[in-house]
Amino acid sequence: xxxxxxxxxxxxxxxxxxxxxxxxxxxxxxxxxxxxxxxxxxxxxxxxxxxxxxxxxxxxxxxxxxxxxxxxxxxxxxxxxxxxxxxxxxxxxxxxxxxxxxxxxxxxxxxxxxxxxxxxxxxxxxxxxxxxxxxxxxxxxxxxxxxxxxxxxxxxxxxxxxxxxxxxxxxxxxxxxxxxxxxxxxxxxxxxxxxxxxxxxxxxxxxxxxxxxxxxxxxxxxxxxxxxxxxxxxxxxxxxxxxxxxxxxxxxxxxxxxxxxxxxxxxxxxxxxxxxxxxxxxxxxxxxxxxxxxxxxxxxxxxxxxxxxxxxxxxxxxxxxxxxxxxxxxxxxxxxxxxxxxxxxxxxxxxxxxxxxxxxxxxxxxxxxxxxxxxxxxxxxxxxxxxxxxxxxxxxxxxxxxxxxxxxxxxxxxxxxxxxxxxxxxxxxxxxxxxxxxxxxxxxxxxxxxxxxxxxxxxxxxxxxxxxxxxxxxxxxxxxxxxxxxxxxxxxxxxxxxxxxxxxxxxxxxxxxxxxxxxxxxxxxxxxxxxxxxxxxxxxxxxxxxxxxxxxxxxxxxxxxxxxxxxxxxxxxxxxxxxxxxxxxxxxxxxxxxxxxxx
Amino acid sequence: xxxxxxxxxxxxxxxxxxxxxxxxxxxxxxxxxxxxxxxxxxxxxxxxxxxxxxxxxxxxxxxxxxxxxxxxxxxxxxxxxxxxxxxxxxxxxxxxxxxxxxxxxxxxxxxxxxxxxxxxxxxxxxxxxxxxxxxxxxxxxxxxxxxxxxxxxxxxxxxxxxxxxxxxxxxxxxx
Numbered sequence: 001x002x003x004x005x006x007x008x009x010x011x012x013x014x015x016x017x018x019x020x021x022x023x024x025x026x027x028x029x030x031x032x033x034x035x036x037x038x039x040x041x042x043x044x045x046x047x048x049x050x051x052x053x054x055x056x057x058x059x060x061x062x063x064x065x066x067x068x069x070x071x072x073x074x075x076x077x078x079x080x081x082x083x084x085x086x087x088x089x090x091x092x093x094x095x096x097x098x099x100x101x102x103x104x105x106x107x108x109x110x111x112x113x114x115x116x117x118x119x120x121x122x123x124x125x126x127x128x129x130x131x132x133x134x135x136x137x138x139x140x141x142x143x144x145x146x147x148x149x150x151x152x153x154x155x156x157x158x159x160x161x162x163x164x165x166x167x168x169x170x171x172x173x174x175x176x177x178x179x180x181x182x183x184x185x186x187x188x189x190x191x192x193x194x195x196x197x198x199x200x201x202x203x204x205x206x207x208x209x210x211x212x213x214x215x216x217x218x219x220x221x222x223x224x225x226x227x228x229x230x231x232x233x234x235x236x237x238x239x240x241x242x243x244x245x246x247x248x249x250x251x252x253x254x255x256x257x258x259x260x261x262x263x264x265x266x267x268x269x270x271x272x273x274x275x276x277x278x279x280x281x282x283x284x285x286x287x288x289x290x291x292x293x294x295x296x297x298x299x300x301x302x303x304x305x306x307x308x309x310x311x312x313x314x315x316x317x318x319x320x321x322x323x324x325x326x327x328x329x330x331x332x333x334x335x336x337x338x339x340x341x342x343x344x345x346x347x348x349x350x351x352x353x354x355x356x357x358x359x360x361x362x363x364x365x366x367x368x369x370x371x372x373x374x375x376x377x378x379x380x381x382x383x384x385x386x387x388x389x390x391x392x393x394x395x396x397x398x399x400x401x402x403x404x405x406x407x408x409x410x411x412x413x414x415x416x417x418x419x420x421x422x423x424x425x426x427x428x429x430x431x432x433x434x435x436x437x438x439x440x441x442x443x444x445x446x447x448x449x450x451x452x453x454x455x456x457x458x459x460x461x462x463x464x465x466x467x468x469x470x471x472x473x474x475x476x477x478x479x480x481x482x483x484x485x486x487x488x489x490x491x492x493x494x495x496x497x498x499x500x501x502x503x504x505x506x507x508x509x510x511x512x513x514x515x516x517x518x519x520x521x522x523x524x525x526x527x528x529x530x531x532x533x534x535x536x537x538x539x540x541x542x543x544x545x546x547x548x549x550x551x552x553x554x555x556x557x558x559x560x561x562x563x564x565x566x567x568x569x570x571x572x573x574x575x576x577x578x579x580x581x582x583x584x585x586x587x588x589x590x591x592x593x594x595x596x597x598x599x
Numbered sequence: 600x601x602x603x604x605x606x607x608x609x610x611x612x613x614x615x616x617x618x619x620x621x622x623x624x625x626x627x628x629x630x631x632x633x634x635x636x637x638x639x640x641x642x643x644x645x646x647x648x649x650x651x652x653x654x655x656x657x658x659x660x661x662x663x664x665x666x667x668x669x670x671x672x673x674x675x676x677x678x679x680x681x682x683x684x685x686x687x688x689x690x691x692x693x694x695x696x697x698x699x700x701x702x703x704x705x706x707x708x709x710x711x712x713x714x715x716x717x718x719x720x721x722x723x724x725x726x727x728x729x730x731x732x733x734x735x736x737x738x739x740x741x742x743x744x745x746x747x748x749x750x751x752x753x754x755x756x757x758x759x760x761x762x763x764x765x766x767x768x769x770x771x772x773x774x
Binding site for chain 2: 139140143144147148151168200201202203204324325326328329330333
């Protein structure tokens with residue numbers, strides 16, 4: 001490296017010395033100073049000056065740009081990157097269609113509290129508002145789906161906007177911030193510094209908790225006979241999964257998680273009841289309906305977890321630990337609220353929780369755990385290929401090779417997503433990346449790419465459906481261009497499976513718009529030079545998954561599974577938790593010895 | 600039930616859009632909304648009236664708090680307050696009827712701000728009850744045109760001399 005280069009790098013890493021930069025350089029300097037290493041984006045006219053400036057940062061390995069095939073996937077990749085690292089993910093797009101294509105990905109991240117900064121190019125300031133070529137009001141368009149956004153029309157405003165953008169995206173409840181930069185601003189030269197104070201009097205990322213409420217909560221829990229914790233994404237975001245584990249072991253409190261809270265307590269832990277809600281195990285929902293104190297930690301009482309609100313945990317006193325003040329009382333009115341950062345409030349609660357046992361309560365739950373998908377799968381006699389069996393095999397094969405800290409699973413949305421949550425036992429929080437809030441099909445593959453970019457040595461499995469995969473399969477080119485060893489499992493049942501299930505249950509089996517044709521996925525993968533297998537029978541599953549896990553590079557497996565099977569149990573949308581469709585015993589799944597069941 | 604809230608926000612481009620967008624997408628019902636400068640440079644003050652129950656009013660407040668540009672928000676619903684709005688009312692009045700209208704103007708401490716051979720333009724300031732009452736009485740004549748600001752509100756400091764009408768700012772018919 002030449003001496004001049006070294007001094008240039010130092011120049012970029014120096015946040016205190018004001019310097020004269022173009023708007024484009026300011027964007028990338030800010031990214032470097034924020035610790036960003038990877039950008040996901042797609043160039044175009046209005047963002048070209050920024051891309052031109054990016055050459056320098058790529059050459060000096062300060063930033064790496066991943067070219068996506070559709071901007072929606074740039075946002076999903078930044079999302080996968082952010083969920084995996086806990087850092088802010090950055091995606092880049094041009095004005096107009098580039099920016100509007102980002103929207104689904106940004107909305108997905110915002111709903112799931114994922115920190116993203118989106119940089120978009122905008123037409124030059126003198127053309128703003130003229131319906132210029134590739135002009136769209138992306139600040140207006142994204143306003144309902146972001147935490148905050150900026151339109152920058154003066155280079156003097158850019159440094160502070162960038163610093164605020166990262167601050168707002170990361171601090172408090174994480175979310176999405178979009179910075180729309182006019183093309184002439186990218187070219188203009190201004191003074192850049194990064195040591196300025198941020199003054200946002202209206203932004204209180206971490207509200208203070210009231211000590212008295214914390215004590216009330218602890219008292220209720222200490223006195224409870226059948227306490228239950230419902231642990232959400234907030235536990236992982238605050239990094240307190242270990243505190244949770246310590247606390248529940250000390251006081252013998254069982255734990256139900258939300259979908260995004262998967263792994264907050266290892267799913268093989270005796271106190272884990274897995275996921276609750278619409279497709280949670282019957283015993284998990286029964287626990288919610290029979291506990292006397294429900295302790296909700298960092299979750300927002302989504303309708304998919306509560307079902308009909310006036311029937312939800314109606315016998316229980318509800319304690320809500322929450323960072324976001326607007327989530328308190330939005331859906332469920334808690335009896336005790338502890339506002340604030342779980343990184344502060346949970347350790348404080350743990351101090352106040354006394355060692356305890358609840359033999360009667362735990363005993364009752366243990367009895368119910370026999371009615372479980374995870375038990376059924378162990379007695380399943382293999383003759384047809386069904387998705388639970390496939391997912392179980394992926395879990396077994398992968399966890400034999402890699403420790404739980406090294407395995408990331410991403411999913412799309414639908415039946416396979418719910419089967420993943422039922423049959424893949426996650427030992428760590430934050431290792432399942434899935435679109436929980438928005439329910440975005442097509443999320444799986446790009447999120448896997450983002451995760452693999454962040455963690456090159458982790459094993460990343462994208463478990464996707466034939467419907468969702470066909471929404472973003474163009475990113476196979478990105479997998480290959482970046483040389484990523486992502487493993488892809490397509491659960492192909494020839495239907496938009498979850499929609500079909502609803503049509504079966506609620507629309508007299510009229511399968512309108514749900515039968516879906518797939519291409520020959522093995523040939524498709526071959527076109528991208530990605531090795532692939534098609535699996536049609538249960539006896540082929542193990543070898544195929546092993547082949548994927550053994551491959552150094554990417555690998556794709558199409559599982560042609562039995563078409564019309566359903567996810568059980570199911571609580572119909574808007575129904576009470578007590579009214580659930582249970583798994584018909586006739587359809588009990590079978591057999592796979594040698595594995596210790598969770599329950 | 601109607602709730603009066605005051606919000607202070609940074610005077611930034613698009614801030615009104617952010618607030619209105621939030622109210623719309625959260626499905627809140629807004630009766631009226633007023634924005635103006637506040638005593639602090641760079642900070643605008645908004646008065647708005649929400650239609651709903653206590654929970655809705657609290658949600659509006661909490662959701663609004665999350666907007667980065669909103670620096671502060673306060674519910675005035677449980678405090679004695681002064682709420683005033685201004686209305687301009689053009690009434691069809693013959694020369695013979697003028698005296699009658701002027702009588703009403705006097706009773707309501709309104710003002711005549713424009714007059715023609717066939718009409719009068721009245722300006723009235725007060726709480727909604729008072730303005731509603733004047734409009735009601737003007738029905739006798741033909742109301743040609745009307746524009747109202749919607750209330751602006753401020754909390755009382757001396758609460759000893761609270762007027763009933765100031766607490767129930769939205770008393771009488773809703774509009």
